[in-house]
Amino acid sequence: MITLTRTDAGPVVSIDGKTALLSGTDWDTLFNSPNLVSHLKELAASSDEFSLDGTSILAPIGTQEVWAAGVTYYRSRDARMEESKASGGQDFYAKVYSAERPELFMKASAFRVVGPGAAVRIRQDSKWNVPEPELTLAINSRGEIIGYTIGNDMSSRDIEGENPLYLPQAKVYDGSCAIGPCILIRETDISRETTIDLSIERDGETVFSGHTDLHQLKRTPEELVSYLYRETAFPAGALLMTGTGIIPGTDFSLKSGDRITICIDSIGVLRNVVA
Numbered sequence: 001m002i003t004l005t006r007t008d009a010g011p012v013v014s015i016d017g018k019t020a021l022l023s024g025t026d027w028d029t030l031f032n033s034p035n036l037v038s039h040l041k042e043l044a045a046s047s048d049e050f051s052l053d054g055t056s057i058l059a060p061i062g063t064q065e066v067w068a069a070g071v072t073y074y075r076s077r078d079a080r081m082e083e084s085k086a087s088g089g090q091d092f093y094a095k096v097y098s099a100e101r102p103e104l105f106m107k108a109s110a111f112r113v114v115g116p117g118a119a120v121r122i123r124q125d126s127k128w129n130v131p132e133p134e135l136t137l138a139i140n141s142r143g144e145i146i147g148y149t150i151g152n153d154m155s156s157r158d159i160e161g162e163n164p165l166y167l168p169q170a171k172v173y174d175g176s177c178a179i180g181p182c183i184l185i186r187e188t189d190i191s192r193e194t195t196i197d198l199s200i201e202r203d204g205e206t207v208f209s210g211h212t213d214l215h216q217l218k219r220t221p222e223e224l225v226s227y228l229y230r231e232t233a234f235p236a237g238a239l240l241m242t243g244t245g246i247i248p249g250t251d252f253s254l255k256s257g258d259r260i261t262i263c264i265d266s267i268g269v270l271r272n273v274v275a
């Protein structure tokens with residue numbers, strides 16, 4: 001297993017128990033290196049052992065854009081049809097779930113992304129907000145999936161539900177995107193058995209928990225990437241959230257102080273607090 005973590009000291013690679021600081025190389029260059037697995041093995045072998053103690057873990061992103069896929073799980077299709085019933089928008093969600101072309105939208109520029117432990121935000125002009133825990137693909141400039149991380153696609157359900165054309169406002173605002181804690185470098189494809197767990201704590205109590213696995217993801221990572229890169233260049237690469245399969249019931253909304261924990265087995269845990 002190889003992980004790449006972005007820290008305030010520089011990129012850090014962990015390979016088979018050895019952790020090394022890759023000084024003298026920047027994140028975007030590493031992200032787009034040809035033969036990344038062997039390159040990281042060589043760099044780790046020629047570097048001293050490094051301890052992450054005392055370093056700050058940052059979001060694993062340089063200048064990549066973050067994009068997101070939508071309605072890729074049956075649960076998301078269902079929940080969105082419900083929330084958009086009054087506006088008459090529900091058919092769009094049913095159609096995109098089974099259409100050949102996936103829903104893809106721009107989620108965040110790098111400066112709008114927060115890392116592990118940082119605060120995510122809910123919009124002041126929204127009353128119904130949820131986190132969306134999503135397997136997130138790291139893709140280089142050549143369209144190759146180089147690894148996997150965890151993303152939280154914070155969403156304002158009342159704004160999107162009022163009119164699907166309000167999607168960018170429901171999805172894109174300061175503090176709406178958390179990514180981390182590291183990139184699990186792809187040596188083999190991620191297993192469909194991989195599980196995703198979300199829990200939300202309020203005043204020390206768990207107020208929501210949910211679970212899904214990648215068997216429920218309707219589209220393959222390659223299919224999503226091929227649509228994303230079809231007519232669009234990503235000179236620094238991109239991160240692509242693959243959609244949520246966990247959505248709390250209609251009676252749940254996030255509050256300030258809530259602690260959001262997303263766990264994807266084999267990648268790790270992404271924890272954030274709501275500002």
Ligand code: DO4
Pocket residue numbers: 068069070071072073076080103132153167242243244
């Ligand atoms: O269709 C709106 C957004 C869907 C989404 O973000 C998701 O399914 O994860």
Ligand code: MG
Pocket residue numbers: 068069070132134153241243244
């Ligand atoms: Mg989403």
